[in-house]
Amino acid sequence: MTLTADTASPTRDKSLAKAFYTTAWRWHFYAGLYVAPFLIMLAVTGLIMLWSSVLVGRDGEKLYSVSPTTQTVAVSAQANAAVAAVPGSALVQYIVPRTEEQPAVFRVSKDGQSTMVAVDPYRGTVLGTWERRDALYDLANVIHGTLLIGTVGDRLIEIAAGFGIVLIVTGVYLWWPRDGRGLAGSLRPQLSGRGRQVWKSFHQTVGIYAAALLLVFLISGLSWSGIWGEKLTQAWSTFPAEKWDNVPISDVTHASMNHGGVKDVPWALEQTPMPASDPHAAHNGHAAMSENQPGDLDAVVAQARSLGFDGRFQLSFPNGETGVWTIARDTMSNDSADPLSDRTVHVDRYTGKVLADVKFAxxxxxxxxxxxxxxxxxxxxxGGWNVALNTIFCLSVIFLSVSGIVMWWKRRPSGAGRLVAPVVPGKMSIWKGGAIVMVAVSLLFPLSGIVLVAVLALDMLLFRHVKPLKRVLS
Incomplete structure (x- = not known):
């Protein structure tokens, strides 16, 4: 019996590996083509929001400062001053100062327009007023979430976030050490090359360090999106109102407390129905909320203090006959720096009874x-570490997007009237295998999956058979 070595096997394996690499590169290229502009937008607006919050505060509370004295005036007196600053307005919200040097901030509403009023808590004087959600932070926030085009913008960003996952998966595969290149060498940029090679080395190095953070940012951002977030993830993981025993339930949800597209309510509560005050409770033998008259602002603030709320928290006034007082502190609204201390309490406006007390646990x-x-x-x-890390991350995302465009431009032949995408692998079975993997990843995110399937169908049925289109997209 004669044994012969299979000399073709190593060559075949190498050919398959190259084909799979090209497949991943091709998917990375096309995903990046769509995602890069969105990533740049998200990073830039994210930086604007981050530093606006640090410098002036999301609600403008850092625009003014006060000189502390030994005693503050009654919160009700501060509220009266706020209402007097906008004649004919009604109180909507009270934001407690974070520090002794910061003013109290009241939100008042008149003719559907919300105005913020800063009041010196020690003297009861108005320091200034401004329209709510009309600052640079808020403009960046709306662009960040909707591109200023509402639901359509939300959906386009959700698609980009889903394809961002594809970008991460293929990017990690392309970075993975191979051909004798060790792990240590892959974790630092190679400066020995020239031109596109240097850009590629920096792109891969920055990308692998940013990949895990990008995944966290994409998933947390997707959780606010209209389809994957609100319809799928949030719907089955929201706080169950059934935990409130013998409490009247309103026909509105916590989302009614949001201001347009700006999210003010904790994610876990947004779709939970609000409890309702009972207008007849005080007439049925139930005690009033305190020695003060039911619904008195000073009494509610004192109740919040007795419940353990300290530092900055937000008190929302009852809306309508069955509305409730809502005492809330959560990191999402920048009230504190500890998510484990998040807490939302609803109080009956007539009796002062705690209807619901929802904590992080x-x-x-x-x-x-x-x-x-x-x-x-x-x-x-x-601490400032989160601000510093997010700043570096946003700058890294901008660099990755720009460097990807630079690498494409340097690889593109001068005067080429086409995309110059990585070529389709000769081994179509490998190409189909890569397509199946990417479809499986993308279908975890419905909108991205639908777009991907549509693109694949157009590619197979149209793009390959219309020569001008095939040339431009190749």
């Missing part, structure tokens, strides 16, 4: 993950 696993994830996403976790 009451959230579902997804709700807890989001409470921490959003706080990290917004740079609100304790």
């Amino acid at each position: 009451d959230y579902s696993a997804a709700g807890k993950a989001m409470a921490i994830g959003i706080a990290f996403h917004e740079g609100d976790l304790g």
